[in-house]
Amino acid sequence: MMNKGSRTLQVTSENGRLVLITDPKDIEDFHNGEEVYGEDNDGGLIGVSIANALDYQMAEGMSNEAIKENKYI
Incomplete structure (x- = not known):
C-alpha cells in the first residue's frame, strides 16, 4: 500500500521496536x-x-511494506 500524499511517523520505541504511526491526529499528539x-x-x-x-x-x-522492512531507514 502506498502512502501517496500522506505521512508516516516512524518511531523507535524505548525497547528498540520500529513503530509506525499514520493517523494525522496521532502524529500531532505525539509531537x-x-x-x-x-x-x-x-x-x-x-x-x-x-x-x-x-x-x-x-x-x-x-509504502508501508518498505518502511516495515527497514529498506529506507
Missing part, C-alpha cells in the same frame, strides 16, 4: 508529548511518546 499507539513489524500495537522514543522521523510517500 505535543502525548502517548499514542502505532503498529510494529509484527502487527502489534505499541504505545510511544516523544519523551520515551529513542528516535523518530517522518516518511512521506513510501
Whole structure:
C-alpha cells in the first residue's frame, strides 16, 4: 500500500521496536508529548511518546511494506 500524499511517523520505541504511526491526529499528539499507539513489524500495537522514543522521523510517500522492512531507514 502506498502512502501517496500522506505521512508516516516512524518511531523507535524505548525497547528498540520500529513503530509506525499514520493517523494525522496521532502524529500531532505525539509531537505535543502525548502517548499514542502505532503498529510494529509484527502487527502489534505499541504505545510511544516523544519523551520515551529513542528516535523518530517522518516518511512521506513510501509504502508501508518498505518502511516495515527497514529498506529506507
